[in-house]
Amino acid sequence: MRKPKIVILGAGYGGLMTAAKLQKTVGVNEADIKLVNKNDYHYETTWLHEASAGTLHHDRVRYEIRDVIDRNKIEFIQGTVEEIKTEEKRVILENGELAYDYLVVGLGAEPETFGIKGLKEYAFSIVSVNSARQIREHIEYQFATYNMEAEKKDERLAIVVGGAGFTGIEFLGELTNRIPELCREYDVDFHKVKIICVEAAPMVLPGFDPELVNYAVSQLEKKGVEFRIGTAIKEATPEGIIVGKGEDEVEEIKAGTIVWAAGVRGSSVIEKSGFEAMRGRIKVQPDLRAPGHDDVFVVGDCALIINEEINRPFPPTAQIAMQQGEVCARNLAALTRGKNDLETFTPDIKGTVCSLGDDDAIGIAFGKKMVGGKASFMKKMIDNRALYMLGGPSLVLKKGKFNIF
Amino acid sequence: MRKPKIVILGAGYGGLMTAAKLQKTVGVNEADIKLVNKNDYHYETTWLHEASAGTLHHDRVRYEIRDVIDRNKIEFIQGTVEEIKTEEKRVILENGELAYDYLVVGLGAEPETFGIKGLKEYAFSIVSVNSARQIREHIEYQFATYNMEAEKKDERLAIVVGGAGFTGIEFLGELTNRIPELCREYDVDFHKVKIICVEAAPMVLPGFDPELVNYAVSQLEKKGVEFRIGTAIKEATPEGIIVGKGEDEVEEIKAGTIVWAAGVRGSSVIEKSGFEAMRGRIKVQPDLRAPGHDDVFVVGDCALIINEEINRPFPPTAQIAMQQGEVCARNLAALTRGKNDLETFTPDIKGTVCSLGDDDAIGIAFGKKMVGGKASFMKKMIDNRALYMLGGPSLVLKKGKFNIF
Incomplete structure (x- = not known):
């Protein structure tokens, strides 16, 4: 049986958490996992204001991705995502392309x-x-x-x-x-x-x-x-x-x-790839999948989740992104094992x-x-x-x- | 008897050395000495290339003038010199003016x-x-x-x-x-x-x-x-x-x-004040006085001295400026004490x-x-x-x- 190809786009809080949890729960023989990121490092988005003001050196707000992933289980690819071709199940990078069975979109935010x-x-x-x-x-x-x-x-x-x-x-x-x-x-x-x-x-x-x-x-x-x-x-x-x-x-x-x-929006790759979105954010299903795309999960700043209590979207935070990463990893593990009963994501602020x-x-x-x-x-x-x-x-x-x- | 007023313009190598030597040799009752400088610090001109490249912090190439002068003997005035009125024996500063009996011009260089x-x-x-x-x-x-x-x-x-x-x-x-x-x-x-x-x-x-x-x-x-x-x-x-x-x-x-x-010239104050000069440098007499001005000494980058061996000017260096400061201080001390037999300056490279x-x-x-x-x-x-x-x-x-x- 062919191993499913899982491709994670982005090593921010959401994408990296998905990878970190997947490598603990999914065996080498169960899936072929790739993590794609523009830089070879993860940075703490929530600490960038310190590096910008000069109160904390920028090397303190980043660390190498290879230091936190298990390279036996996850292949890291440094590359910039240009477009997702959902019909063809392919990701177009600046220098190449990748095929996927399951995709995790964690491409982060851009200034609005x-x-x-x-x-x-x-x-x-x-x-x-x-x-x-x-x-x-x-x-x-x-x-x-x-x-x-x-x-x-x-x-x-x-x-x-x-x-x-x-x-x-x-x-x-x-x-x-x-x-x-x-x-x-x-x-x-x-x-x-x-x-x-x-x-x-x-x-x-x-x-x-x-x-x-x-x-x-x-x-x-x-x-x-x-x-x-x-x-x-x-x-x-x-x-x-x-x-x-x-x-x-x-x-x-x-x-x-x-x-x-004064504001961020989801990655411009979202709209370029034809997803229905509001300011680059996809209103995801309770299981974190993009509506109409059973093979695409969305985490972090590209995911829009409504806070039912006030009928407004939750602000995108590192806390929520990491919680999404955990749920996303569990749902991916389930799909890999042929289970279709996926977990529902509920933020726990x-x-x-x-x-x-x-x-x-x-x-x-x-x-x-x-x-x-x-x-x-x-x-x-x-x-x-x-x-x-x-x-x-x-x-x-x-x-x-x-x-x- | 009135104490002569000695005014030193500039706290570079030449001016500061003049001040440093004067305060050791001239008594408080012998002369009234003022040192004028744009900044309240002296900087090592010959170390500036290090601060410019960022290999040495700029605070390492400067020190406060009040740390090296004896304030009982020398009054420090922070000010920018605009012009010297030799006829009236006055120095015009950006914010005020000073009268002198003897003047030391050590105003340094500007880019050419x-x-x-x-x-x-x-x-x-x-x-x-x-x-x-x-x-x-x-x-x-x-x-x-x-x-x-x-x-x-x-x-x-x-x-x-x-x-x-x-x-x-x-x-x-x-x-x-x-x-x-x-x-x-x-x-x-x-x-x-x-x-x-x-x-x-x-x-x-x-x-x-x-x-x-x-x-x-x-x-x-x-x-x-x-x-x-x-x-x-x-x-x-x-x-x-x-x-x-x-x-x-x-x-x-x-x-x-x-x-x-690729080159420096003497301070533009030199020409503005009517001194005869070549690129802001006054060809001084052997006793370091400006020709035709028995009360004006010139040291450092504003002084031009010919190297007789090759019939070309000595390049202005910190070494020469400090040696000039020493001779200038001795000549000022002599004049203060009514002696007119002044010392001749010879660079010792x-x-x-x-x-x-x-x-x-x-x-x-x-x-x-x-x-x-x-x-x-x-x-x-x-x-x-x-x-x-x-x-x-x-x-x-x-x-x-x-x-x-």
């Missing part, structure tokens, strides 16, 4: 710019190791250039963060910790630096407990962040951004750095913690609200847990966060 | 671009702490951006160094040591990086021993430097440089970074070492040629000696180079 002019050209997004270190270096270069100009341009030192959601707030927390270091490094007066957070929605961290949100805003304001809430970015330019002000008026905010952290820098955070865990050092400790434990689940204790020791006080 | 189009706009010069860290960050940003572009531009990783004189060669030595680190940091293939040294003159390091020059060129070539000797830069552009090729032809060399290290990175160098010292580790050791001793002469043993311990093998 909502068609705002100039964002693609002039704003940075916190989406990968490459983009994180470019943001870090861009900000450093602005600071390094400041004292070289005969007429000092204070706007060089201004940083606009578009979006007061999770990524925006976590990035602001790191950035405000980093600025004093940058001021010392480049002999810049701290008071010349401006950090402006622009958010189109009428609130910071929508969906979060209002008391915790107030704490976060007040902590960030104390560290110098200026919030412009209910303010939409109309355009990004080489000089900064144009925002709406009142009915018809606009205002220019000059800034040397613009970081767009254990808690949510939003960091405000290395030393502060807000969150709810085990049903309890927490702020400050306690929440920050919890955040680090969550980060270490993700390492543990994907790579076991040795990965925690290698990449874990132990700067706990 | 020989009117080459685009160099001021698109090339960096190794001239200050500010410019050094901007060069370092510019190169890092080019590397950080490389992997972010869908279509990779190898020219981003190309670095053109204009000039194969002392600064150019020493910078190349550091740069070639730094590139492998940058490649690791930004996941860049080492073979994609190009370092091109363009020199209009027909030789590398003119005036240096040919055997040593051959060693230097071959060592740098081994580390990836491509030499384009006898090649003149016609223009610098945002994309790179245009060089002459043969009679009428030109060639474009695309590069993300252009560093101009003890040796010259050109570094080729942290671990290699070429040089002549005590009449002996040396290369490799031995020459590199000598270079570090010369660097430590400059610290010792300006700030004593404590400064050597704080900023000295002890990475000796």
Whole structure:
């Protein structure tokens, strides 16, 4: 009997968890498993804001895929996915193609710019190791250039963060910790630096407990962040951004750095491959398969799951992606063994913690609200847990966060 | 009796040495001494190529002026000199002015671009702490951006160094040591990086021993430097440089970074103040005074002294500037005490070492040629000696180079 070919696209939280669980449950003789990823490393998407601000080196937020997979059971292929041909059961890569019997799509997210002019050209997004270190270096270069100009341009030192959601707030927390270091490094007066957070929605961290949100805003304001809430970015330019002000008026905010952290969408490969999707996210069946495609599972940022309680999609998180990976692996194992009774996925939200820098955070865990050092400790434990689940204790020791006080 | 007012402009090697020696020989009741400098720190001009390449942190190449002057004897004024009004015996600063009885001009050098189009706009010069860290960050940003572009531009990783004189060669030595680190940091293939040294003159390091020059060129070539000797830069552009090729032809060399290290001239304040000068350098009298100005001494890069043996000016070096500072201080002390019999300055060239990175160098010292580790050791001793002469043993311990093998 021919072994089924399982192809996993993407080694993010969802794809890598699927691989990690599959290699434990499926024998070498049961399936032929391939894992495809653009880079030869996995990165912690939820830590990228730290690498972007320069508070954590980018090598701390990534690890080699070959360190966590069992190469006797899984073949790793470094490649960029261009398209999925579902009718032909083939995946087209930049340099080659792969046939599959079962496919796991875990291709992650891309920045969603909502068609705002100039964002693609002039704003940075916190989406990968490459983009994180470019943001870090861009900000450093602005600071390094400041004292070289005969007429000092204070706007060089201004940083606009578009979006007061999770990524925006976590990035602001790191950035405000980093600025004093940058001021010392480049002999810049701290008071010349401006950090402006622009958010189109009428609130910071929508969906979060209002008391915790107030704490976060007040902590960030104390560290110098200026919030412009209910303010939409109309355009990004080489000089900064144009925002709406009142009915018809606009205002220019000059800034040397613009970081767009106001939204992501699923991979563009989804639509290119003909899946029905909303902003690149496929509304999956309870067993995580794409509707009409019994051989395609979708996990992570490309999967859309509705929270029935509020009739809105769950925000895509690492927590959910990893839980999906586990269910996906079990369902794949079942199919491999000829069982068609698949498990239903139900997210189990254990808690949510939003960091405000290395030393502060807000969150709810085990049903309890927490702020400050306690929440920050919890955040680090969550980060270490993700390492543990994907790579076991040795990965925690290698990449874990132990700067706990 | 009124105390004479001595004003020293510039805290480079010449000015700071004048101050350091004056405070040892002249009593508080003998003279009123002021030292003016743009920054509150002195920097090692001869170490800037290291900070520019990123092999030595810029804080290692500077120290606070107040750490080396005796503030009971010398008043430090942070200010930028705009003009010297010799008739009125006054110095105009950006924010104020100072009267003097005796003046020491040690205002240092500026890049000389020989009117080459685009160099001021698109090339960096190794001239200050500010410019050094901007060069370092510019190169890092080019590397950080490389992997972010869908279509990779190898020219981003190309670095053109204009000039194969002392600064150019020493910078190349550091740069070639730094590139492998940058490649690791930004996941860049080492073979994609190009370092091109363009020199209009027909030789590398003119005036240096040919055997040593051959060693230097071959060592740098081994580390990836491509030499384009006898090649003149016609223009610098945002994309790179245009060089002459043969009679009428030109060639474009695309590069993300252009560093101009092919020449300096004396401060532009010299000409602005009406001194007779050649490229901002005043041909001083044997006692270091400017011709026709018995109250103005000139030291360092603004002073021109002829080497009678070859009937050409001595190249301005830290060694000569410090020796001038010593003589200048003794002559000022003499004038203060009413003596008009001033000392004649004669350079005493003890040796010259050109570094080729942290671990290699070429040089002549005590009449002996040396290369490799031995020459590199000598270079570090010369660097430590400059610290010792300006700030004593404590400064050597704080900023000295002890990475000796």
